[in-house]
Amino acid sequence: MDVAAPLSPTDRSTVRRGSKRARTDRADLYAVLDAGLMGHLGVQLAGAPVVLPTGYGRRGDTLYLHGSTGAATLRAATDGAPVCFTVTHLDGVVYARSAFHHSVNYRCAVVHGTARLVTEEAERLVGLEALTEQLAPGSWAASRRPDRKELAATAVLALDLAEASVKIRTGPPGDDARDVEGPDRVWAGVLPLRTVTCEPEPCPLLPPDVPVPARVRERRISSRA
Amino acid sequence: MDVAAPLSPTDRSTVRRGSKRARTDRADLYAVLDAGLMGHLGVQLAGAPVVLPTGYGRRGDTLYLHGSTGAATLRAATDGAPVCFTVTHLDGVVYARSAFHHSVNYRCAVVHGTARLVTEEAERLVGLEALTEQLAPGSWAASRRPDRKELAATAVLALDLAEASVKIRTGPPGDDARDVEGPDRVWAGVLPLRTVTCEPEPCPLLPPDVPVPARVRERRISSRA
Numbered sequence: 001m002d003v004a005a006p007l008s009p010t011d012r013s014t015v016r017r018g019s020k021r022a023r024t025d026r027a028d029l030y031a032v033l034d035a036g037l038m039g040h041l042g043v044q045l046a047g048a049p050v051v052l053p054t055g056y057g058r059r060g061d062t063l064y065l066h067g068s069t070g071a072a073t074l075r076a077a078t079d080g081a082p083v084c085f086t087v088t089h090l091d092g093v094v095y096a097r098s099a100f101h102h103s104v105n106y107r108c109a110v111v112h113g114t115a116r117l118v119t120e121e122a123e124r125l126v127g128l129e130a131l132t133e134q135l136a137p138g139s140w141a142a143s144r145r146p147d148r149k150e151l152a153a154t155a156v157l158a159l160d161l162a163e164a165s166v167k168i169r170t171g172p173p174g175d176d177a178r179d180v181e182g183p184d185r186v187w188a189g190v191l192p193l194r195t196v197t198c199e200p201e202p203c204p205l206l207p208p209d210v211p212v213p214a215r216v217r218e219r220r221i222s223s224r225a
Numbered sequence: 226m227d228v229a230a231p232l233s234p235t236d237r238s239t240v241r242r243g244s245k246r247a248r249t250d251r252a253d254l255y256a257v258l259d260a261g262l263m264g265h266l267g268v269q270l271a272g273a274p275v276v277l278p279t280g281y282g283r284r285g286d287t288l289y290l291h292g293s294t295g296a297a298t299l300r301a302a303t304d305g306a307p308v309c310f311t312v313t314h315l316d317g318v319v320y321a322r323s324a325f326h327h328s329v330n331y332r333c334a335v336v337h338g339t340a341r342l343v344t345e346e347a348e349r350l351v352g353l354e355a356l357t358e359q360l361a362p363g364s365w366a367a368s369r370r371p372d373r374k375e376l377a378a379t380a381v382l383a384l385d386l387a388e389a390s391v392k393i394r395t396g397p398p399g400d401d402a403r404d405v406e407g408p409d410r411v412w413a414g415v416l417p418l419r420t421v422t423c424e425p426e427p428c429p430l431l432p433p434d435v436p437v438p439a440r441v442r443e444r445r446i447s448s449r450a
Binding site: 011012037038040041042043044045046047048049050051052053055082083084085086088090092093095096097098099100102104106108110112128132135136139140142143144145146147150154172173175179180184185186187188189190191192193194195196197198199200201202203204205206207210211212213216219221 | 236237262263265266267268269270271272273274275276277278280307308309310311313315317318320321322323324325327329331333335337353357360361364365367368369370371375379397398400404405409410411412413414415416417418419420421422423424425426427428429430431432435436437438441444446
């Protein structure tokens with residue numbers, strides 16, 4: 001889409017709790033997804049939900065996931081059953097004057113849908129490139145591409161970004177007036193959190209004269225909206 | 226329990242993929258849970274899984290969750306249906322010589338079970354204290370406790386840590402020998418990630434002479450096993 005369509009809430013993607021935090025701009029969905037490294041995939045397995053951390057990559061309005069062809073959760077995600085994929089960024093701890101109003105500042109995208117097993121070779125490569133680049137920008141060009149055996153061991157799933165919701169909380173605590181105006185001088189505010197990168201740790205098997213490339217050395221993890 | 230019992234894997238809590246990363250020591254489960262701020266709760270709602278970020282707190286072998294009594298996901302979690310609660314820490318991006326072996330270093334705890342709605346007043350307060358202290362250590366003592374109306378609006382859930390699995394990945398990439406020994410000088414190693422706290426942002430409504438308390442100013446977020 002040239003111009004991103006707004007998110008059209010369905011029954012299950014309508015934000016009911018804390019609806020003042022809901023965003024309906026598709027650009028917000030893209031921003032939350034694109035800033036993440038991992039999401040949490042929920043599938044139904046043997047009658048119970050299972051939630052596992054999962055890498056992903058986005059191309060347009062398609063989210064690509066992958067996993068071992070032998071993984072039960074991946075099989076459960078591709079048998080036509082509904083799945084849910086959630087990406088959350090924690091931006092701060094919200095300290096309030098009351099225990100009740102303690103909260104977190106966050107950005108969260110929740111995608112509902114049915115995953116499609118990608119079988120066409122070209123799209124499988126598009127998906128794997130998207131996944132690799134989301135995790136490690138520049139790595140698809142720099143590293144050896146998957147060979148036939150590796151491709152055979154990898155299931156690539158596609159999830160349409162058709163049904164999704166975004167919630168974002170920013171700003172100070174929402175304390176009651178009685179607590180704000182009361183005599184107790186309890187500190188209230190936000191302790192911002194940020195994900196930072198540390199000094200790269202070369203593989204012990206790497207020749208010592210291979211320099212850390214800029215794509216690793218200068219990498220910054222997106223944080224805070 | 227005085228001495229933590231090992232995790233006794235059931236069928237669904239047995240780690241099948243990447244089983245060399247599985248830990249069966251209950252202390253590992255506690256460590257992963259205690260280091261987190263938020264988890265992802267998976268419930269089945271109207272026939273589909275829903276995964277939402279959720280705060281929590283642990284007391285012994287009980288995990289407490291909470292939410293608005295009006296939230297559909299909370300109601301779905303307490304009607305006797307199975308739930309899954311997952312806490313993940315992302316410790317590093319693993320750059321490999323091959324796209325296939327790119328990975329992440331992480332610590333992840335997955336808890337399966339059926340949540341129990343806590344109705345006894347004393348245990349509800351234990352749960353809310355655990356939740357508040359997990360998010361904001363020191364805040365339960367420092368801030369106003371929930372009043373009757375706030376308590377009535379809050380559902381407290383308990384989830385037994387009876388059925389859980391822990392996976393931890395650390396260390397360099399697991400590249401194939403052909404790539405390690407090959408002529409391509411592709412950088413490989415780990416880019417460690419860490420969650421840090423930034424300068425506290427006082428609530429605009431706070432009198433300017435209320436100092437930032439040590440529990441906020443000196444707070445460090447646990448990271449890396």
